[in-house]
Amino acid sequence: xxxxxxxxxxxxxxxxxxxxxxxxxxxxxxxxxxxxxxxxxxxxxxxxxxxxxxxxxxxxxxxxxxxxxxxxxxxxxxxxxxxxxxxxxxxxxxxxxxxxxxxxxxxxxxxxxxxxxxxxxxxxxxxxxxxxxxxxxxxxxxxxxxxxxxxxxxxxxxxxxxxxxxxxxxxxxxxxxxxxxxxxxxxxxxxxxxxxxxxxxxxxxxxxxxxxxxxxxxxxxxxxxxxxxxxxxxxxxxxxxxxxxxxxxxxxxxxxxxxxxxxxxxxxxxxxxxxxxxxxxxxxxxxxxxxxxxxxxxxxxxxxxxxxxxxxxxxxxxxxxxxxxxxxxxxxxxxxxxxxxxxxxxxxxxxxxxxxxxxxxxxxxxxxxxxxxxx
Amino acid sequence: xxxxxxxxxxxxxxxxxxxxxxxxxxxxxxxxxxxxxxxxxxxxxxxxxxxxxxxxxxxxxxxxxxxxxxxxxxxxxxxxxxxxxxxxxxxxxxxxxxxxxxxxxxxxxxxxxxxxxxxxxxxxxxxxxxxxxxxxxxxxxxxxxxxxxxxxxxxxxxxxxxxxxxxxxxxxxxxxxxxxxxxxxxxxxxxxxxxxxxxxxxxxxxxxxxxxxxxxxxxxxxxxxxxxxxxxxxxxxxxxxxxxxxxxxxxxxxxxxxxxxxxxxxxxxxxxxxxxxxxxxxxxxxxxxxxxxxxxxxxxxxxx
Numbered sequence: 001x002x003x004x005x006x007x008x009x010x011x012x013x014x015x016x017x018x019x020x021x022x023x024x025x026x027x028x029x030x031x032x033x034x035x036x037x038x039x040x041x042x043x044x045x046x047x048x049x050x051x052x053x054x055x056x057x058x059x060x061x062x063x064x065x066x067x068x069x070x071x072x073x074x075x076x077x078x079x080x081x082x083x084x085x086x087x088x089x090x091x092x093x094x095x096x097x098x099x100x101x102x103x104x105x106x107x108x109x110x111x112x113x114x115x116x117x118x119x120x121x122x123x124x125x126x127x128x129x130x131x132x133x134x135x136x137x138x139x140x141x142x143x144x145x146x147x148x149x150x151x152x153x154x155x156x157x158x159x160x161x162x163x164x165x166x167x168x169x170x171x172x173x174x175x176x177x178x179x180x181x182x183x184x185x186x187x188x189x190x191x192x193x194x195x196x197x198x199x200x201x202x203x204x205x206x207x208x209x210x211x212x213x214x215x216x217x218x219x220x221x222x223x224x225x226x227x228x229x230x231x232x233x234x235x236x237x238x239x240x241x242x243x244x245x246x247x248x249x250x251x252x253x254x255x256x257x258x259x260x261x262x263x264x265x266x267x268x269x270x271x272x273x274x275x276x277x278x279x280x281x282x283x284x285x286x287x288x289x290x291x292x293x294x295x296x297x298x299x300x301x302x303x304x305x306x307x308x309x310x311x312x313x314x315x316x317x318x319x320x321x322x323x324x325x326x327x328x329x330x331x332x333x334x335x336x337x338x339x340x341x342x343x344x345x346x347x348x349x350x351x352x353x354x355x356x357x358x359x360x361x362x363x364x365x366x367x368x369x370x371x372x373x374x375x
Numbered sequence: 376x377x378x379x380x381x382x383x384x385x386x387x388x389x390x391x392x393x394x395x396x397x398x399x400x401x402x403x404x405x406x407x408x409x410x411x412x413x414x415x416x417x418x419x420x421x422x423x424x425x426x427x428x429x430x431x432x433x434x435x436x437x438x439x440x441x442x443x444x445x446x447x448x449x450x451x452x453x454x455x456x457x458x459x460x461x462x463x464x465x466x467x468x469x470x471x472x473x474x475x476x477x478x479x480x481x482x483x484x485x486x487x488x489x490x491x492x493x494x495x496x497x498x499x500x501x502x503x504x505x506x507x508x509x510x511x512x513x514x515x516x517x518x519x520x521x522x523x524x525x526x527x528x529x530x531x532x533x534x535x536x537x538x539x540x541x542x543x544x545x546x547x548x549x550x551x552x553x554x555x556x557x558x559x560x561x562x563x564x565x566x567x568x569x570x571x572x573x574x575x576x577x578x579x580x581x582x583x584x585x586x587x588x589x590x591x592x593x594x595x596x597x598x599x600x601x602x603x604x605x606x607x608x609x610x611x612x613x614x615x616x617x618x619x620x621x622x623x624x625x626x627x628x629x630x631x632x633x634x635x636x637x638x639x640x641x642x643x644x645x646x647x648x649x650x651x652x653x654x655x656x657x658x659x660x661x662x663x664x665x666x667x668x669x670x671x672x673x674x675x676x677x678x679x
Contacts, residue, residue: 206575277579302571
């Protein structure tokens with residue numbers, strides 16, 4: 001950016017939001033960052049990052065106080081919209097409040113910002129839903145359906161953006177699955193894929209819907225955050241849509257499963273004695289029959305474990321690869337580092353299983369499943 | 376082969392009304408069960424009935440039997456209620472040998488292999504014949520009767536009382552043993568404490584075992600003419616068969632609803648009934664898959 005800017009970051013307390021606020025604070029070309037918080041306070045704010053309480057689902061002032069809304073409308077030059085309801089299993093109507101109505105409110109707010117020159121909206125590559133094959137960045141609309149309501153709500157949000165936001169300088173960054181820190185494996189917040197690893201570890205994941213060769217696109221948290229900071233600043237281009245993902249480096253689901261089991265074996269040698277079989281890849285129909293049976297007669301722990309797998313793994317039945325050429329081009333000049341995803345995943349799984357010491361001492365798969373259900 | 380099922384049949388609605396189910400009757404019906412056979416006679420009497428039927432129906436020369444193997448899944452099945460002070464040592468195997476007049480046979484009990492008891496006995500019989508060139512014929516019997524008033528649903532399956540007897544002989548005319556593989560996973564030794572894990576382990580372990588059995592024989596799923604099941608729920612077979620690459624029409628399902636899961640006897644009851652109903656033809660490759668507590672998975676491949 002040629003001049004100094006003032007950013008509003010929504011969803012600032014999320015897994016990416018916290019790191020992004022820090023990353024933006026480190027830049028010398030940004031004067032001020034307003035960090036929109038909703039349910040969780042942001043404690044690690046420094047001088048140039050100011051928390052503002054709000055709620056994107058509430059109204060066109062994003063739930064800010066009148067004074068704060070007026071301040072931000074007067075000063076903000078850029079918005080990074082991260083606020084999202086990422087509960088895969090939540091009802092669509094609930095998800096729409098944040099993921100669709102929140103977009104409508106964001107656009108209404110943006111139109112009142114006098115000096116705004118950029119809005120970067122974070123979305124997900126899985127707006128592609130049940131599509132298969134290569135998914136290109138400029139594509140959106142389809143009628144293939146979705147694996148879960150979260151995907152559907154984010155798709156609807158992008159539709160709103162395209163239909164109602166074309167008069168604004170909006171770009172979209174679709175993230176694939178963010179798993180953890182590339183070096184330490186630290187997980188900012190466990191998602192479905194982390195819970196699925198725990199279900200596997202607990203011996204409660206007998207089957208996975210999908211195909212061995214389905215690409216699983218993963219991304220390191222720190223590298224994703226660094227890239228978003230660049231896309232929001234130096235590389236920003238209105239009307240662009242970027243796939244921030246592994247792209248060609250996505251692992252096949254079977255390879256990812258083998259790697260996961262190998263890492264567990266290495267870091268939890270006692271796990272080998274349990275002789276847990278590699279989960280079988282099965283058709284969606286077979287998996288749904290298993291899940292239905294567990295729902296009919298299984299206990300809460302088993303239901304929780306099966307539900308976790310069911311929330312995202314059916315994507316593996318719709319193999320797809322995300323083309324990310326435009327994103328790589330946009331990021332090219334920044335010289336950002338991308339770690340081999342096998343190394344990232346190794347660190348993440350190691351971190352996950354090393355945190356389960358209590359499970360090993362009590363021997364309880366139920367503990368893990370109960371914990372999964374609780375989280 | 377011969378088998379004995381008690382005449383008393385209790386349907387799932389009645390089981391539910393008597394408090395003998397964990398799940399609902401609706402769920403059990405959806406899982407493919409209609410009810411169970413319940414015995415008011417002890418296991419050893421059902422075993423004797425099956426054994427005598429085998430001897431009479433197949434005109435077995437009693438003096439030709441070298442070994443009698445008796446299998447039971449639960450401890451009560453290994454005791455005869457003789458009413459004496461040494462009941463713990465009143466073994467059914469010895470009683471069967473005496474009552475059936477198998478005077479030349481030595482006897483052994485097979486226990487702690489759960490519902491795989493009769494398959495295990497058949498495997499031991501084959502091993503015995505391989506190890507003893509002078510031996511030619513072994514009879515294997517299994518019998519189990521749950522205690523009076525016991526719940527009839529065990530991990531989503533309805534369990535019947537019953538017994539089965541089979542003859543294992545050298546140079547048999549049919550049902551030639553091609554391969555037998557077993558997997559034991561002691562981690563699951565306590566089924567009450569790891570029930571969910573056991574359910575989860577069941578499917579992928581079954582797939583591993585069946586694949587290995589077929590691989591040993593140089594066969595694929597396409598070569599399997601019929602899967603002769605243990606009578607766990609039809610639902611579980613609907614889930615398992617796709618993992619094995621087998622269509623549902625290659626599963627003998629006639630007995631699951633009407634006979635229930637007759638503990639260790641299922642596979643061979645079904646083998647007999649499949650033969651009798653014309654589902655099996657000479658030369659067919661058959662798979663008898665089974666799982667039993669004690670965390671035993673077994674897969675027996677036969678040539679009909």
